[in-house]
Amino acid sequence: xxxxxxxxxxxxxxxxxxxxxxxxxxxxxxxxxxxxxxxxxxxxxxxxxxxxxxxxxxxxxxxxxxxxxxxxxxxxxxxxxxxxxxxxxxxxxxxxxxxxxxxxxxxxxxxxxxxxxxxxxxxxxxxxxxxxxxxxxxxxxxxxxxxxxxxxxxxxxxxxxxxxxxxxxxxxxxxxxxxxxxxxxxxxxxxxxxxxxxxxxxxxxxxxxxxxxxxxxxxxxxxxxxxxxxxxxxxxxxxxxxxxxxxxxxxxxxxxxxxxxxxxxxxxxxxxxxxxxxxxxxxxxxxxxxxxxxxxxxxxxxxxxxxxxxxxxxxxxxxxxxxxxxxxxxxxxxxxxxxxxxxxxxxxxxxxxxxxxxxxxxxxxx
Amino acid sequence: xxxxxxxxxxxxxxxxxxxxxxxxxxxxxxxxxxxxxxxxxxxxxxxxxxxxxxxxxxxxxxxxxxxxxxxxxxxxxxxxxxxxxxxxxxxxxxxxxxxxxxxxxxxxxxxxxxxxxxxxxxxxxxxxxxxxxxxxxxxxxxxxxxxxxxxxxxxxxxxxxxxxxxxxxxxxxxxxxxxxxxxxxxxxxxxxxxxxxxxxxxxxxxxxxxxxxxxxxxxxxxxxxxxxxxxxxxxxxxxxxxxxxxxxxxxxxxxxxxxxxxxxxxxxxxxxxxxxxxxxxxxxxx
Numbered sequence: 166x167x168x169x170x171x172x173x174x175x176x177x178x179x180x181x182x183x184x185x186x187x188x189x190x191x192x193x194x195x196x197x198x199x200x201x202x203x204x205x206x207x208x209x210x211x212x213x214x215x216x217x218x219x220x221x222x223x224x225x226x227x228x229x230x231x232x233x234x235x236x237x238x239x240x241x242x243x244x245x246x247x248x249x250x251x252x253x254x255x256x257x258x259x260x261x262x263x264x265x266x267x268x269x270x271x272x273x274x275x276x277x278x279x280x281x282x283x284x285x286x287x288x289x290x291x292x293x294x295x296x297x298x299x300x301x302x303x304x305x306x307x308x309x310x311x312x313x314x315x316x317x318x319x320x321x322x323x324x325x326x327x328x329x330x331x332x333x334x335x336x337x338x339x340x341x342x343x344x345x346x347x348x349x350x351x352x353x354x355x356x357x358x359x360x361x362x363x364x365x366x367x368x369x370x371x372x373x374x375x376x377x378x379x380x381x382x383x384x385x386x387x388x389x390x391x392x393x394x395x396x397x398x399x400x401x402x403x404x405x406x407x408x409x410x411x412x413x414x415x416x417x418x419x420x421x422x423x424x425x426x427x428x429x430x431x432x433x434x435x436x437x438x439x440x441x442x443x444x445x446x447x448x449x450x451x452x453x454x455x456x457x458x459x460x461x462x463x464x465x466x467x468x469x470x471x472x473x474x475x476x477x478x479x480x481x482x483x484x485x486x487x488x489x490x491x492x493x494x495x496x497x498x499x500x501x502x503x504x505x506x507x508x509x510x511x512x513x514x515x516x517x518x519x520x521x522x523x524x525x526x527x528x529x530x531x
Numbered sequence: 532x533x534x535x536x537x538x539x540x541x542x543x544x545x546x547x548x549x550x551x552x553x554x555x556x557x558x559x560x561x562x563x564x565x566x567x568x569x570x571x572x573x574x575x576x577x578x579x580x581x582x583x584x585x586x587x588x589x590x591x592x593x594x595x596x597x598x599x600x601x602x603x604x605x606x607x608x609x610x611x612x613x614x615x616x617x618x619x620x621x622x623x624x625x626x627x628x629x630x631x632x633x634x635x636x637x638x639x640x641x642x643x644x645x646x647x648x649x650x651x652x653x654x655x656x657x658x659x660x661x662x663x664x665x666x667x668x669x670x671x672x673x674x675x676x677x678x679x680x681x682x683x684x685x686x687x688x689x690x691x692x693x694x695x696x697x698x699x700x701x702x703x704x705x706x707x708x709x710x711x712x713x714x715x716x717x718x719x720x721x722x723x724x725x726x727x728x729x730x731x732x733x734x735x736x737x738x739x740x741x742x743x744x745x746x747x748x749x750x751x752x753x754x755x756x757x758x759x760x761x762x763x764x765x766x767x768x769x770x771x772x773x774x775x776x777x778x779x780x781x782x783x784x785x786x787x788x789x790x791x792x793x794x795x796x797x798x799x800x801x802x803x804x805x806x807x808x809x810x811x812x813x814x815x816x817x
Binding site: 169170171172174175178189190193194209210211212213214216217218238242250254255257258260261262263264267268269335336340341342343344345346347350369370372373374376377378 | 572575576578579580582611612620623624626627632633635661662663665666667669670673674677678681682684685690693703706708709710712713714716717719720721724745746748749750752753754755756757759760762763766
């Protein structure tokens with residue numbers, strides 16, 4: 166999932182740097198401000214851990230191997246911002262020392278594997294492990310699920326970034342300038358391999374780690390982490406340890422609100438990702454010009470439009486041929502997908518919380 | 532597991548090798564790391580903007596010349612650059628040459644519509660297209676060119692110098708310090724993992740089943756995590772006992788010479804030239 170240099174075009178990678186630089190800055194500023202404590206060795210070990218974890222090849226079914234990213238593990242045990250910073254650091258070492266992952270694409274990689282993966286894993290875990298007792302089986306199952314979903318979310322972002330390149334950059338004769346595959350190829354390719362192979366690797370790594378911690382040192386599961394790294398309460402996450410049990414109804418509600426905000430932001434980001442770097446003004450279709458500005462399209466544009474449409478004629482939704490229609494179709498798809506997912510999670514949560522209320526688990530029971 | 536061990540030992544080899552080149556007395560080793568880092572990063576961005584194959588080839592030539600001037604063994608350098616990532620890129624680029632990904636004027640028709648294949652009749656035309664090949668060649672070469680410069684930078688710069696240069700690029704001090712410590716800890720953690728793997732190997736008679744292996748690897752990750760936390764606690768205590776008060780200071784001091792400015796000027800000028808020439812082609816296409 167490390168995108169090398171040359172896969173993303175200039176406006177895309179600049180777009181990601183514009184998003185990520187403030188985020189990196191905020192995160193490290195907060196750390197620097199509270200530098201009296203042990204954040205420095207903590208973070209250094211977090212980064213080293215993520216780096217080493219990426220070198221662990223798990224045997225997967227079918228004779229292949231895959232590696233875990235470690236973002237989920239760091240996010241679950243130490244908080245999502247820690248996961249984000251840790252993976253970003255590991256990626257920087259990888260790109261500067263080994264040429265693994267590009268320099269221009271560094272911000273995009275940090276977005277996918279750092280930001281998206283650690284936050285998605287963290288919130289999935291928090292949702293699924295709500296009110297689970299410290300040593301219950303649900304806790305490490307939730308950890309495994311969070312690793313799986315987090316990795317797939319990162320893979321989806323990566324696929325969208327790569328797939329959009331064909332829409333944004335190509336020469337007049339249709340030859341692609343950057344990553345050559347349309348969304349119809351990148352999304353299935355990334356999601357199939359990650360849903361069926363690598364997702365399980367990350368799930369296994371995360372689940373096994375949490376179950377190991379449950380077996381070996383439960384103090385990590387309790388509040389010890391929070392007390393040992395004070396000052397890392399950067400907005401969400403870092404404060405309440407994800408491993409804590411029994412949240413108050415107020416926190417529970419605020420977790421839900423945050424989760425929905427996150428989802429809403431992601432849905433909004435789908436069209437932004439398509440349109441914002443999209444030099445859209447060069448991509449107006451002839452018919453759109455007509456409706457937008459009431460002008461008669463130049464004849465040349467109509468003939469050019471065929472050239473423009475040709476590369477993705479094969480995959481576009483029937484009827485959706487222009488750039489705007491295609492992007493609207495993606496927004497619609499994202500909204501529908503998120504709604505279905507949200508409804509499922511909500512239903513699961515309701516069933517689960519009712520079960521807990523009717524059958525309280527005594528604390529400490531495994 | 533053997534593969535993992537292989538990755539570990541390769542990692543050690545690569546790192547020691549890289550520091551070896553960084554200590555040689557060549558052209559790039561002579562340049563102030565700050566100027567080298569800024570110049571190389573600028574050049575990589577410019578390379579990504581290039582749309583013409585011939586300019587990418589020219590810049591590849593420049594990379595090789597710089598490598599030779601820096602006393603990097605050519606075979607090692609080319610292997611390092613071209614073995615993994617561009618090869619991977621090539622695998623990705625090959626399907627994109629066909630008409631079902633990039634339609635256009637056919638260059639080579641593999642299978643035409645209606646052609647019979649034994650009892651079957653091909654329902655599609657499969658061909659390699661001109662724009663497909665143009666895109667694929669540009670894509671692979673440009674990725675290779677960008678990596679050439681990054682590897683050159685990594686080979687000729689010590690990690691500590693690289694970090695000091697990052698700091699002069701206004702990367703937050705705390706982050707730079709974390710990266711510096713990380714580099715050291717990676718070796719420690721890899722050593723621990725290697726010891727655990729040897730310990731398992733020396734106690735087993737035959738290869739483990741993959742299910743057991745997965746569980747063992749999960750536990751290894753757990754142990755590593757646990758040790759990391761304990762060790763960071765110890766490191767923190769030792770830092771405090773040595774007078775660490777939360778402020779980060781840097782030791783390496785750089786002084787820019789006229790030569791460094793000249794070299795930076797050369798790299799920046801090269802980049803500007805690439806951008807100016809990006810849409811000007813001598814050879815049309817490939």
